Amino acid sequence: MNSRSVILLNLRSSKGVVESTGRVIIVQRRERNEKNLLYELRELAEAAGYKVVMEIEQVRLPDSRYNIGAGKVEELARLVKENNIDRVIFFNELKPNQAYNLRKKLDVDVIDRYELILEVFAKRAGSREAKLQIELARLKKMLGLVREWISLAKRGEFPGFMAGGRYAIDAYYKYVSSRISRIENELEKLRKVKSRRWERRRSAGLYSIALTGYTGAGKTTLFRALTNVEGYSDGKPFATLSTKSRKIRIYGLPVLVSDTIGFIDSLPSALFDAFYTTLGEAALADIVVLVVDISEDSTEIKRKISASLYTLLSLGITKNRIIVAANKIDLINDISTLKERIDIIKDMGLRVVAISALKGLGLERLKQKIYAMLPGKVRAEIILRGSYDPNSIGEKCKVIKFEKMDGNIYLVIEGRREIIEKLKGKVGSAVTNN
Ligand SMILES: Nc1nc2c(ncn2[C@@H]2O[C@H](COP(=O)(O)OP(=O)(O)OP(=O)(O)O)[C@@H](O)[C@H]2O)c(=O)[nH]1
Numbered sequence: 001m002n003s004r005s006v007i008l009l010n011l012r013s014s015k016g017v018v019e020s021t022g023r024v025i026i027v028q029r030r031e032r033n034e035k036n037l038l039y040e041l042r043e044l045a046e047a048a049g050y051k052v053v054m055e056i057e058q059v060r061l062p063d064s065r066y067n068i069g070a071g072k073v074e075e076l077a078r079l080v081k082e083n084n085i086d087r088v089i090f091f092n093e094l095k096p097n098q099a100y101n102l103r104k105k106l107d108v109d110v111i112d113r114y115e116l117i118l119e120v121f122a123k124r125a126g127s128r129e130a131k132l133q134i135e136l137a138r139l140k141k142m143l144g145l146v147r148e149w150i151s152l153a154k155r156g157e158f159p160g161f162m163a164g165g166r167y168a169i170d171a172y173y174k175y176v177s178s179r180i181s182r183i184e185n186e187l188e189k190l191r192k193v194k195s196r197r198w199e200r201r202r203s204a205g206l207y208s209i210a211l212t213g214y215t216g217a218g219k220t221t222l223f224r225a226l227t228n229v230e231g232y233s234d235g236k237p238f239a240t241l242s243t244k245s246r247k248i249r250i251y252g253l254p255v256l257v258s259d260t261i262g263f264i265d266s267l268p269s270a271l272f273d274a275f276y277t278t279l280g281e282a283a284l285a286d287i288v289v290l291v292v293d294i295s296e297d298s299t300e301i302k303r304k305i306s307a308s309l310y311t312l313l314s315l316g317i318t319k320n321r322i323i324v325a326a327n328k329i330d331l332i333n334d335i336s337t338l339k340e341r342i343d344i345i346k347d348m349g350l351r352v353v354a355i356s357a358l359k360g361l362g363l364e365r366l367k368q369k370i371y372a373m374l375p376g377k378v379r380a381e382i383i384l385r386g387s388y389d390p391n392s393i394g395e396k397c398k399v400i401k402f403e404k405m406d407g408n409i410y411l412v413i414e415g416r417r418e419i420i421e422k423l424k425g426k427v428g429s430a431v432t433n434n
């Protein structure tokens with residue numbers, strides 16, 4: 001494949017063509033103090049539809065030309081040929097010139113983890129918003145690449161490129177830029193619609209909780225257990241991409257539960273930006289349930305909680321609004337291991353409840369804790385006179401007492417302060433106890 005066809009391949013995939021099939025080699029270069037995360041890269045590659053034929057690791061500082069060392073590139077080139085490889089996937093984020101040099105040496109397409117995640121997302125995106133967000137992330141990366149190509153070409157490090165169509169690249173650059181601003185406008189509109197919806201929900205007395213956590217922790221399984229609604233779950237990374245919500249009652253209070261996109265370690269920042277709205281819905285929730293797979297070993301638990309906490313904190317969610325659901329306890333056989341792992345979470349300064357979303361264990365305790373954490377609950381006694389419909393009140397809050405008295409209705413209710421104040425205004429009565 002010559003350099004032109006490599007470029008064309010990239011231009012095509014930037015328009016949303018996902019070609020994630022074929023045999024791949026995955027590669028991670030890491031420094032001595034960094035963890036081998038090839039198993040996670042393998043899961044992502046498989047979720048995208050690739051067959052992982054081989055894993056290669058190199059411990060060294062980054063090489064400016066190839067990221068891995070020049071000798072390793074030779075070895076890789078040989079393996080690519082011998083094993084009939086279609087693509088090479090790097091864990092490390094590749095600079096445009098590194099990707100270009102690697103493609104030239106290996107004679108196959110080379111992508112990094114960022115592009116791989118985008119492919120997984122693109123495969124799974126259901127909603128219009130998710131699709132737009134993915135296209136935006138792709139285009140932004142593309143724009144950076146095109147800029148780099150132009151500057152490489154100017155320095156003469158991109159032979160044949162200028163001659164191959166500077167005009168076409170300029171036109172492409174313009175096309176990408178204008179498409180980016182169109183998508184940003186549309187996303188902004190969607191964002192406004194969403195935030196108005198949230199305000200309406202709140203003023204209608206609805207509480208909200210968001211299920212968050214590392215990909216595969218069991219958010220969708222918990223969503224299903226809490227709401228009895230089917231959510232898509234296949235055990236592969238990023239099964240859920242866009243938020244799905246459902247209203248339930250937690251000890252009488254109306255609560256909107258949302259299933260959200262999973263986190264992953266060091267989510268590339270451009271992806272984080274693109275998915276900010278989706279993640280941002282968690283920021284608007286009253287309580288964030290952080291689902292953690294407790295069946296994994298302590299190091300993994302710590303690593304995944306730290307990655308999740310990092311994301312939550314950068315969305316402005318503080319620990320007092322978080323409760324950890326330590327999930328998959330059905331997979332742990334002895335109680336001392338369970339206790340040890342729960343203690344790790346407590347030591348991180350987090351509230352925690354042990355559950356099994358799959359087997360329905362510990363869900364009542366989780367609900368109790370969530371109920372206790374719901375902010376701004378107010379109790380009030382109200383006398384309904386005339387024709388005000390008690391059922392419509394029951395929609396918005398918890399009815400603790402309901403008695404008919406001299407043609408009026410006497411109610412004790414509990415709910416969000418906003419809705420209780422509003423009801424009191426409407427029915428014109430009674431005492432409030434905080
Ligand atoms: N044994 C056991 N397996 C569980 C439990 N909860 C979830 N799982 C399994 O874990 C895998 C991932 O579950 P999901 O609910 O899809 O995880 P998720 O957090 O929604 O994943 P993403 O949407 O990819 O972020 C599935 O195979 C589930 O069946 C549990 O309590 N016990």
Ligand SMILES: [Mg+2]
Nearest residue numbers: 219220239240
């Ligand atoms: Mg899910």
